[in-house]
Amino acid sequence: MSDTRISQRFAALKEEGRAGLVTFITAGDPDRDTSQAILNALPDAGADLIELGMPFSDPMADGPAIQAASLRAIGAGASMRRTLEMVTDFRKTDNETPIILMGYFNPVYAYGVDEFLTDAKQAGVDGLIIVDLPPEEGELRAPLAKAGIDFIYLTAPTTDDERLPTVVKSASGFIYYVSITGITGTASANVNDVADAVARIRKHTPLPVAVGFGIKTPEQAAAVGKVSDAVVVGSALVGQIADHLDENGRPAPGCADAVLGLVRDLSAGLRNGIAS
C-alpha cells in the first residue's frame, strides 16, 4: 500500500521537513453535529492526520478525559454506523487528509468484521487502530489487507527489542509509539527517552513513527516533533470539549472553536519549532 492517503501525507510532511500533527477526537462527542463540525474543520486548523475514536463503554487503556468523551458520545446516540457516516460526510469536502479509526475490538466484532471493513473503506477510512488487539490475536490482519485499510499498531516502552519485530511486522501505515507506560492523558514522557525509543523502533521498520500519550501543549508537541514523524494529541483536545459544556452537558457556545483553537496552537508549535 504505497499510494495511500497516509503514505502520501507522510511523504509530503517529509518534503516539508516537519513532523505531522495527529489529532484525536471521539466520534459523536459531545453530540453528532458539534463533533461533525469539529471534524470537518480539523484540516484547516492544522491537523495533518485525524484519529477518530470509536466510542466504547469500557475503554480500558484510556484515562478519565477519553472515558468521559466515550460516555458523552454514547449518551448522545453515537454508534458505529454513525461514526462511519461522519467519515462519509467529511470526505465530501476533504479527500486528502487521512482518517484513522481508533478504538476497541468489541464494537467492530459486534458489527461483523468483514462488513465493517467494507463499510469503513467505502466511507473513506484509511487506517485502523484497535487498542486491545495485539499481534498475537491476528484475526484482523488478513481482512484489513484485503480491504486495503492500514493496520496501525501501538508499541510501548515495554515493547523490547526482542518483541518489536513481531509487532512492526504486522503493521502498515505508521507505528504509533505510546510514550509512557500508562493510560491516555496522564503522565508525559521525557523527550530524551522518546528520542531513544523512536530510534530503537526505526532500527526495525521503515514506517513513520507517530508519538502519543501525554502530549498536551504546543511546546511539548514541538519538542516531540523534533524526534519523531508525527505527534498525537487527544486528551487535551477532548478536554476542551469537556470544559465547554453547559450544566446539562450540551455544548456551550465556543465549544468547537476551543478545540480548533488548540489545534491551531499545536500546529503552529510544530511548524515553527517553538521549543528551540
Added chain:
Amino acid sequence: MTKLNTYRGEPDEHGHFGIYGGRYVAETLMPLILEVEKAYDVAKNDPAFQTEFKGYLKNYVGRPTPLYFAERLTEQFGGAKIYFKREDLNHTGAHKINNCMGQILLAKRMGKQRIIAETGAGQHGVATATVCALFGMDCTIYMGETDIERQAPNVFRMKMLGAEVKPVTSGSGTLKDAMNDALRDWVARVHDTYYLIGTVAGPHPYPAMVRDFQSVIGTELMAQMQEAEGRDPDTLVACIGGGSNAMGMFHPYLDNNGVRIIAVEAAGEGIDTGKHAASLSAGKPGVLHGNRTYLLQDADGQITEAHSLSAGLDYPGIGPEHAWLHDVGRVEYVSITDTEAVDAFQLCTRTEGIIPALESAHAIAHAVKIAGTLPTDHVMAVNMSGRGDKDLDSVGRFIEARKG
C-alpha cells in the same frame, strides 16, 4: 453435543478455548502477560512450588474442606441426596483464597512487591488483602462504589488487613468497572505490580491458571465422595459469575461423562426484565477484559450493565472456558432469580444452620428445584462456595422490601 475425546485439554498454547479466551490486551501489558505465562509454566511444573502451595492450603487455608451430607434438606425434598462441598469453611470464608494463595506465591517468585485486584462482593478483595498481609506485600483493591455500599463489612475487613480500597465511580460502579480500573492501574505500574485476577477470566494465562488453583475443590470432592458413597456423584451444581468456583469443582470431572454438570447464572430480577447477569443465557460472544467470551452487550457492541442482588455474580461476562463448555454442550447453564436465591438462602440457613453466600444460594436454589424430581439414590454435590455473613444486610433489606 459435540463428542470430544477430552474436555480437559484446553486451552491451546495461545490461551484459546475453542474460539474463546486469548490475550486481548493493550501492547503495554502484552510483554507482562507473556512474562506471567512463562513464570506460571515454570511454577506449575516445579514440585517445590506445588509443595509450598499445598502446604499453605493445608495449614493456613484449612484444607481439605469437608464434604457435608445435608440430611434435613434432602429429607425435605424427598429426592436426590444433597451434599455440600464446604468452601465456606476456608479461611476468609470462601473459595477465593485458593486462587489467591497460588497467585501470591507466583507473584513472590516473579519478584513483584505490589499487588492489585478487583473485587465485587469483596470476597476476592478480602482474600487478596489476607495473602498480602501474610507475605508483607503492598495491596490495592479496586471496588465499585455500588459494591462498597452493599458489602460494607468486607470493605472494613480489607482495610483492617492493610489494603487500600479504591472506590470506582466509572460506569455502574460494579465489578466490570473495578476490573477496568485495575487494568488501568496495571498499565501504569507494570514494572513492580502483579494483577491478582479473582476469577477464571482475563487474558491468558489467567483463566487456565485460576482454574488450576481452584481445581483443588473438584479433586478433593472426588476422593471424599468415593469415601462417602463409594462412587462419583451423579450431578454437580455450582453458581457462576466469572465462574471460578464452578470451574474448580467441574474441571476434574469433565471427562467423566456419567457426571451431569450444571452451572447457575444470576437471573437478577428475571431474564425477561433485562435486569440480570446471565451472560450465557442472554449474551453473545464478544471481547472484553482480555478475552473473548459471552458478554451482555447491545447491538452496537457496547457492554451493558449486569444486575444481581449478589455482588459476586454481578458481571456482564463469564470465563472463556465456560463459554466453550457451553458451546460444546458439556455443561448445562441455567439461571436463578434474586427471589429464588433469597428463598434458598433462608431455607438453607433455617434447615441446615448454614448461612450461605448469596452467590452460593443460587446453586442451592437450583439444587432444591430439581432434587425432588430425582430418585433417592441420586447423588448431588453442591458447591457451597462461600459463607453469607457479608450478605445479611442485603438479604434483610430485600426481605423487608418484599413485605412492602
